[in-house]
Amino acid sequence: MKFTALQSTHEALGAKMVPFAGYNMPVQYEGVNSEHETVRNNVGVFDVSHMGEFLIEGPNALNLIQSVSSNDASKLTIGKAQYSCLPNEQGGIVDDLIIYKVKEETYLLVVNASNIEKDWDWIVSKNTMGAEMKNISDAYSLLAIQGPKAVEAMQTLTSVDLSSIAFYNFVVADFAGIEHVIISATGYTGSGGFEIYCKNSEVKQVWDKVLDAGASYGIKPIGLAARDTLRLEMGYCLYGNDIDDQSSPIEAGLGWITKFTKPFTNSEALKTEKEKGPKRRLVGFELLERGIPRKDYILEDTSGNVIGVVTSGTMAPSLGKGIGMGYVLSDHAAVGTEIRIVIRKQKVTARIVKLPFYKK
Numbered sequence: 001m002k003f004t005a006l007q008s009t010h011e012a013l014g015a016k017m018v019p020f021a022g023y024n025m026p027v028q029y030e031g032v033n034s035e036h037e038t039v040r041n042n043v044g045v046f047d048v049s050h051m052g053e054f055l056i057e058g059p060n061a062l063n064l065i066q067s068v069s070s071n072d073a074s075k076l077t078i079g080k081a082q083y084s085c086l087p088n089e090q091g092g093i094v095d096d097l098i099i100y101k102v103k104e105e106t107y108l109l110v111v112n113a114s115n116i117e118k119d120w121d122w123i124v125s126k127n128t129m130g131a132e133m134k135n136i137s138d139a140y141s142l143l144a145i146q147g148p149k150a151v152e153a154m155q156t157l158t159s160v161d162l163s164s165i166a167f168y169n170f171v172v173a174d175f176a177g178i179e180h181v182i183i184s185a186t187g188y189t190g191s192g193g194f195e196i197y198c199k200n201s202e203v204k205q206v207w208d209k210v211l212d213a214g215a216s217y218g219i220k221p222i223g224l225a226a227r228d229t230l231r232l233e234m235g236y237c238l239y240g241n242d243i244d245d246q247s248s249p250i251e252a253g254l255g256w257i258t259k260f261t262k263p264f265t266n267s268e269a270l271k272t273e274k275e276k277g278p279k280r281r282l283v284g285f286e287l288l289e290r291g292i293p294r295k296d297y298i299l300e301d302t303s304g305n306v307i308g309v310v311t312s313g314t315m316a317p318s319l320g321k322g323i324g325m326g327y328v329l330s331d332h333a334a335v336g337t338e339i340r341i342v343i344r345k346q347k348v349t350a351r352i353v354k355l356p357f358y359k360k
Contacts (some may be wrong), residue, residue, distance in 0.1 A: 004049035005141050005200040014220055020224060021113035023050040028223035030300030035226035036317040038175075039191050040358075043147035043220035045210050048195075049170055049203065052116035052137040054109040061105050068126050070100065070249055072259040075254040076101040081168045081186055084257050085249050086122060087266045091273070091355075092245040095119050096237065098186060100170060108182075108197075110142075112239045115243070126265070141203035143196045146222075147211060150193035153217040156208055158183065162194070176209035185277045188227065190234035190358060199250045229314050232323065235284050241295060242282060242311040242325050251278035251327065253355075281333040282307065284355040287322035291341065291348040298342040299326050307332045310341065316357060326352075 002023045010017065015026035026047065028035060034136045056065055065073045071084035078101050085246065086094035095115040112118045118137050128135060136239065145154060151162045160173045170184035176195060182197035198206055211219060228238070237243045237252060249258045250273045255262040260271045287293065293313030299309050313324030324341070335354050342345040 004047055005203050006049065008202065009207060010047065010221075015221070015223060018224075020036075021050055023113060025050060026221070026223045028225045029201050029221050032223075032229060033317045034247055035220060035230050037223045038218065038220045039147045039226065039230055040318055041148070042218040043145065043149040043153045043214050044220050044226075045214070046146065046208070046219065046222045046224075046227055047140040047141075047207070048144050048185060048227075050113035051142050051201075052111040052113060052119065052135070052144075053140050053197070054111065054120065054123070055132075055134040055136055056107045056109060056123075057132040058105055058130070058143070060131040061107055063129050063173065064123070064127055064131040065099060065107055065109075065266055066262055067129075068098075068123055070254070070258040070264060071099070073099055073101075074262070076107075077140045078103060079169055079171060081170055081184060083168070085243070085254060086119065087249065087270060088122075088245060088267050090245070091248045091266060093243045093247060093249060093271060094122050094245070096239055096243060096254075099183070100184070100195075101165040102172070114240060118291060126229075139200060141200050143195065143198075143203065143206060143240075144187050144189075144193065146187045146189040146193035146279070147191050149217045150216075153214040153219060154194065154210065158212050160242065161264070165194075176206040178206060181206070188234075188236055189230040189293065190236070190356060190360075191230070198213055204214065214243045218231055230310050232314050232325070233316050233318055233356065233358035235291070235325065235357060237282075237325075238312060242339040247282070247327070248273060248278065250274050250282050252282045279330060280327045282325060282327055283329050283333050283352045284323065284325050285339060285341075285352050286319075286357065287349040288338075289342070290322075290349055291322035291346070292322045292341045293341050293348075293350070299328055300340040300342065300347065301332055302338055302349075304340070307339065318358050319329055322348075322350075328352075
């Protein structure tokens with residue numbers, strides 16, 4: 001079991017700690033619903049230091065990234081970030097990730113905690129061009145400061161105008177008394193805010209100052225459970241649930257990060273799949289009756305035929321209804337289609353809807 005640098009801090013705050021992706025992580029502090037609403041309405045701070053960070057550097061850094069990632073990283077300029085995925089050779093996804101262009105020949109790749117070793121080995125196996133690679137995951141911490149009041153609440157901690165950092169842009173600047181911190185206008189909640197990358201030795205100071213600066217804005221520490229309900233309300237994919245080694249970016253609705261302007265792993269097969277159309281598609285659905293959908297529940301059409309399976313589901317705190325995502329056969333994937341979810345022995349009616357579920 002690994003621990004983030006803030007382990008004792010979370011314990012002192014009374015967090016419920018659970019094993020997650022090999023780390024001991026705070027799943028909740030005072031309750032999922034209240035933490036969720038804090039982020040939707042005010043500002044919250046998450047310790048997501050379990051995430052992995054790789055540096056890819058040198059004259060062949062971009063060539064390596066282009067060959068392993070689905071999006072077109074040549075479009076990145078210094079200070080910009082990009083959501084992408086690592087396709088495998090069988091039509092599935094090794095992982096989804098964010099790519100940051102830090103300097104002219106330096107890129108930061110941020111990957112899922114459960115996939116750090118797998119992703120590292122995968123990229124190393126593709127590094128035939130001799131790009132320089134460093135796994136810095138164990139040396140760096142990551143805080144997500146999320147919510148509509150994040151800019152206002154955090155402005156006193158930096159000399160940078162936070163409101164000027166556009167979505168999926170970042171700066172390397174002073175923050176909370178620490179020099180050379182990455183302040184990134186990214187996050188997985190749909191409520192705005194920042195992600196802060198700093199060294200493990202610096203994160204306690206940053207955490208404390210973030211909570212102090214946000215106190216008058218109602219800031220609270222937020223656990224992984226609320227992170228999951230927030231991302232699901234936005235229809236954002238979770239690796240291991242909605243995307244995995246067997247699901248393609250095309251059927252997962254990630255065609256927008258799959259650019260065929262350059263060759264990458266399995267790009268020809270994925271291009272053919274896009275042109276022909278996938279056999280199944282990832283859809284969002286909302287329940288029309290009481291019930292909570294859960295991962296692996298069966299999805300049926302109105303005649304009782306099995307058409308798919310739930311990949312993520314919850315009772316949405318912002319909406320007060322059961323919502324979920326799942327794969328269904330493509331001819332059942334149209335918005336407005338009524339489906340049934342088998343919850344225990346009951347068949348609960350749901351409707352396929354356009355994502356995101358939560359609209360500001």
